[in-house]
Amino acid sequence: MTATPVATPLLTATDVTIERGGRGLVSGLSLQVMPGEIWQVEGVNGSGKTSLLRVLSGLSRYGYDGQVERAVPLLYLGHRSAVKPLLSPLENLRLHPGGEGDHTDSDIERALAAVGLAGFEDNLAGTLSAGQQRRINLARLYLSPCPLWILDEPFTAIDREGVLALEQRFAQHAQAGGAIVCTSHQPLNVQASVSRLSLDRERAA
Amino acid sequence: MTATPVATPLLTATDVTIERGGRGLVSGLSLQVMPGEIWQVEGVNGSGKTSLLRVLSGLSRYGYDGQVERAVPLLYLGHRSAVKPLLSPLENLRLHPGGEGDHTDSDIERALAAVGLAGFEDNLAGTLSAGQQRRINLARLYLSPCPLWILDEPFTAIDREGVLALEQRFAQHAQAGGAIVCTSHQPLNVQASVSRLSLDRERAA
Amino acid sequence: MWSFFHKLGSPPWLYSIAGTILRWLLPITLVVLVAGAVWGLLYTPPDFRQGNSYRIMYIHVPTAVVALAGYYVMAIAGAISLIWRMKMADVAMRAAAPIGAMLTFLALVTGAIWGKPTWGTWWEWDARITSMLVLFFLYLGVMVLYDAYDNKEAAGRACAVLSLVGTVNIPIIYKSVDWWYSLHQPASIKFTGESTIDSSMLYPLLLMIVAFYALYTCCLLMNMRTELLRREARTGWVRRLIVEEGKG
Amino acid sequence: MNTLPTVAFMRRLLRRQLLLALRSPVDVANPLIFFGMVIVLFPIGLGPDPVILARFAPGILWIVALLSSLLTSDALFRSDFDDGSLEQLLLSPQPLYLSVLSYVLAHWLITGLLLALMAPLFAIMLGLAVQAIAPLVASLALGTAVLSLVGCIGASLTVSLRRGGMLIALLVLPLYVPVLIFGSAAVQAAVDGFSVLPYLAILAAMLSLGIALAPFAIAAGLRIGIDA
Amino acid sequence: MNTLPTVAFMRRLLRRQLLLALRSPVDVANPLIFFGMVIVLFPIGLGPDPVILARFAPGILWIVALLSSLLTSDALFRSDFDDGSLEQLLLSPQPLYLSVLSYVLAHWLITGLLLALMAPLFAIMLGLAVQAIAPLVASLALGTAVLSLVGCIGASLTVSLRRGGMLIALLVLPLYVPVLIFGSAAVQAAVDGFSVLPYLAILAAMLSLGIALAPFAIAAGLRIGIDA
Numbered sequence A, B: 001m002t003a004t005p006v007a008t009p010l011l012t013a014t015d016v017t018i019e020r021g022g023r024g025l026v027s028g029l030s031l032q033v034m035p036g037e038i039w040q041v042e043g044v045n046g047s048g049k050t051s052l053l054r055v056l057s058g059l060s061r062y063g064y065d066g067q068v069e070r071a072v073p074l075l076y077l078g079h080r081s082a083v084k085p086l087l088s089p090l091e092n093l094r095l096h097p098g099g100e101g102d103h104t105d106s107d108i109e110r111a112l113a114a115v116g117l118a119g120f121e122d123n124l125a126g127t128l129s130a131g132q133q134r135r136i137n138l139a140r141l142y143l144s145p146c147p148l149w150i151l152d153e154p155f156t157a158i159d160r161e162g163v164l165a166l167e168q169r170f171a172q173h174a175q176a177g178g179a180i181v182c183t184s185h186q187p188l189n190v191q192a193s194v195s196r197l198s199l200d201r202e203r204a205a
Numbered sequence C: 001m002w003s004f005f006h007k008l009g010s011p012p013w014l015y016s017i018a019g020t021i022l023r024w025l026l027p028i029t030l031v032v033l034v035a036g037a038v039w040g041l042l043y044t045p046p047d048f049r050q051g052n053s054y055r056i057m058y059i060h061v062p063t064a065v066v067a068l069a070g071y072y073v074m075a076i077a078g079a080i081s082l083i084w085r086m087k088m089a090d091v092a093m094r095a096a097a098p099i100g101a102m103l104t105f106l107a108l109v110t111g112a113i114w115g116k117p118t119w120g121t122w123w124e125w126d127a128r129i130t131s132m133l134v135l136f137f138l139y140l141g142v143m144v145l146y147d148a149y150d151n152k153e154a155a156g157r158a159c160a161v162l163s164l165v166g167t168v169n170i171p172i173i174y175k176s177v178d179w180w181y182s183l184h185q186p187a188s189i190k191f192t193g194e195s196t197i198d199s200s201m202l203y204p205l206l207l208m209i210v211a212f213y214a215l216y217t218c219c220l221l222m223n224m225r226t227e228l229l230r231r232e233a234r235t236g237w238v239r240r241l242i243v244e245e246g247k248g
Numbered sequence D, E: 001m002n003t004l005p006t007v008a009f010m011r012r013l014l015r016r017q018l019l020l021a022l023r024s025p026v027d028v029a030n031p032l033i034f035f036g037m038v039i040v041l042f043p044i045g046l047g048p049d050p051v052i053l054a055r056f057a058p059g060i061l062w063i064v065a066l067l068s069s070l071l072t073s074d075a076l077f078r079s080d081f082d083d084g085s086l087e088q089l090l091l092s093p094q095p096l097y098l099s100v101l102s103y104v105l106a107h108w109l110i111t112g113l114l115l116a117l118m119a120p121l122f123a124i125m126l127g128l129a130v131q132a133i134a135p136l137v138a139s140l141a142l143g144t145a146v147l148s149l150v151g152c153i154g155a156s157l158t159v160s161l162r163r164g165g166m167l168i169a170l171l172v173l174p175l176y177v178p179v180l181i182f183g184s185a186a187v188q189a190a191v192d193g194f195s196v197l198p199y200l201a202i203l204a205a206m207l208s209l210g211i212a213l214a215p216f217a218i219a220a221g222l223r224i225g226i227d228a
Ligand code: HEM
Pocket: C057, C060, C061, C064, C065, C068, C107, C108, C109, C110, C111, C112, C114, C115, C116, C118, C119, C122, C123, C128, C129, C130, C132, C133, C190, C191, C192, C193, C194
């Protein structure tokens, strides 16, 4: 990376308060996500991780207080994986509605190989296993030009080797100046410093 | 338990061969699941764990070779969790289509408390978080009278404490003479002996 | 008897026996078909009212008759495949559907073509015509359902269920449509042939019906052979077959 | 093991379906609203001549009721398939024949019966003769039960197909034809002052046949769908 | 960043929708089959009298085309919502107005245009006058485009509701009424030997208005649906 005089935050949340169904989930959270940072949002089931990530990514535009500023394009991968069972993995990515980049087929094939789907490029996604379908979506981590990733439990249904490979990719992305906000119930083993944000504390308060 | 002269297997699979989309997944597998046993089926994504479990549970009635005999009623929990978003957790269990036992409401409330859903009994399931919805389904592990459990990645989306509690329940079930066949990408920490069945080896062969 | 049943379940045997039957039946069918067509089209007197246009009857009536019978062939095959789990019945059912649909379609089209000179319209909501159209939709349903399933084994069983449901319904549909038509004041149009058909026209017609039954059987057997090859593409006997064909 | 008596299980399933329907009351009202709105389309599409409308009212009412029933039957098993409830139902130790009957009954109560009860309103709007209204209700109540049975067969055969939306129409509409004929004939007979009993008897016969046979087909369809 | 040009993205979305449709060819054929089958129901329900049928043909054809379009528009965004594709579309840096137009265009190509092209067959079966057939095709082609736009608004508003199946009918049918009126009037005019151009011009005007405004409503509906 070229030397930037002052690094600007990729994502700034100021005094965010989220309430759902009469329960306060997040109160007065302020957060700055700088390039190179990895944030892991932690909390028990129902503590508000998904709700927070949807607010940060801009999918929830109402139902919260506070400001969120996103300085750069972002990639959001949620609980649902936007994979069409009737398209092959290759077509799924080639015709993806995310529309954030222009990829050649060989780019996509390389990304699919990186998530262990080499050889499955042309099977219909609907015939793949649960983990393989999630992997199609995760291939976007090898394709997307977005510097900021917001990932909601990216390791769901992924086997151990798959998790290792993804953790490497996380470190690589952080090193290249990107930033990641993710949730996971397992500890992250990344070769980079991981900041933790626990929502349990908030709830207890 | 009363002393039984010879323990009969709860589930017997003989020479099971499964093929999907032209790929051999399982070949010539023979398996006897005895009371008190816990089997963990392992394998990378797409190795055939789900396919095998569906054959063992009787959901796939065609598309495989070999015999499977189920000596007792079984409880199958799959990737999809049979939870109705428009019903509360309490109603979901009270009106469950599984129909294997007759439970009072206080039974159900106790089971829901055991999976950490105390206080959420009457919220609509659709408003709960991903993990909480899975937990509704897992409450059946505290309710069902079935001695044989077949569980496909029961820990998906469950937080760490939740996993611990489930592992305790597993041990308890095995001690009481039940048996479990489950898949998980994480190692099982159960106070009982766990037999492993790896599908990767099969595939390599 | 049992061994015959057993053999029926064996794809290579079925494939070869179908081939043998075809070798005899196909030439005979063609001869009868040509004979019937020539007799009907060239050597019968013109109808006193319809002139020569009635000659389309020699295609229309056989197709209509066989199309109806074809549904029962399909349904019986479906029942066998459901009850005895016989894959070959599945193959037969799969093979029967498109032929039946095609024949029904032909009956509809020839009927429409015939209707123009005789009734002055292409289409008439007559009881038999309407129920033929419903039959066409039943056939289409089976074909489309088969295509909709990715898993062809499941597709076969689903279609078997559907065609069985259809068999219960076909008599009901026919009865009710017939009855529906007589409820409303019948239109002025009647099938001309019904009672007045002359024996000089009848015999070639009967010959054509026989020819179409034979043709149906040929198409069925040919379709079954193709379907067998497609399903068993990866088994030993098909590979051996390909090698032999290559040599021969 | 304290197993659940089958009748209790059937009642449980029925309660479940009805509760789900009541939770989204829109869904209960929808077939009715659809029925009403499509009936309103007819005067717009065919012209507002009251004599003509009254003459064709039996046919129009029956066609629209049939479409309403068709369109709701598609969703009958789909959400249960998508969320895995159907797997649980098939694994349950209870007889599938009877479980499936509960589903059909729930469908009929929510759409068929309600439609039959609402139909007089629209019949009057279309100018149907007064003496034909009771036969309309009776024929709809009987006939929609047959439609529900047949519709459920279609729904079970298409449940595992991703976008079955209209495929079910192809499978099921031809089978609806006899019901439409006898149903509208019953109403027409009443308009013309003839006895409706023969028609209702035929509908009832179809219903008995349907209750005896359809659940087998539905159960088979569901098993196939789960397997596919 | 090598961002994707908007036109390329629109083409990509269009290709995606068409490919999905072609992957299940059943789905493409289905609205057509539905169209055909429901048209068959009319003679059965109303009686086979050719004069009456011919007289009602414009209205029947238009009502059934409208139902076909309605029933397919419901599914337009639903699977994309269920599997999360819609979230991705909303997060995409591309203008939503145009993305949404691609969806509408795909829907029209798959249902409206195909229906218009198939309609002459059924028109002949109902005995529609020959000189009215070309106007029928033209009015259907124009009118179904409006129906697709309006239907997509309804689909976007109901996408997050679990069983929207028929709610969309309630929202959308009142808006369909003008199209039905002018569409069937165009065909009727042709039957009666009058000029159809005024009617087609009105349909075209509605279409321009729809193209200009509907995408805003659809985009807003989708944002609301994702948020709910
Ligand atoms: C699209 C229009 C038509 C359809 C779908 C149709 C269908 C049928 C069917 C289903 C049969 C019955 C076969 C059986 O009884 O097993 C039949 C027979 C026959 N049709 Fe047609 N038909 C059509 C038009 C016509 C026309 C226009 C004529 C002549 C004016 C005609 C003359 C006959 C005759 C003579 C027979 C055989 C004699 C009989 O069984 O009564 N059909 N057609």
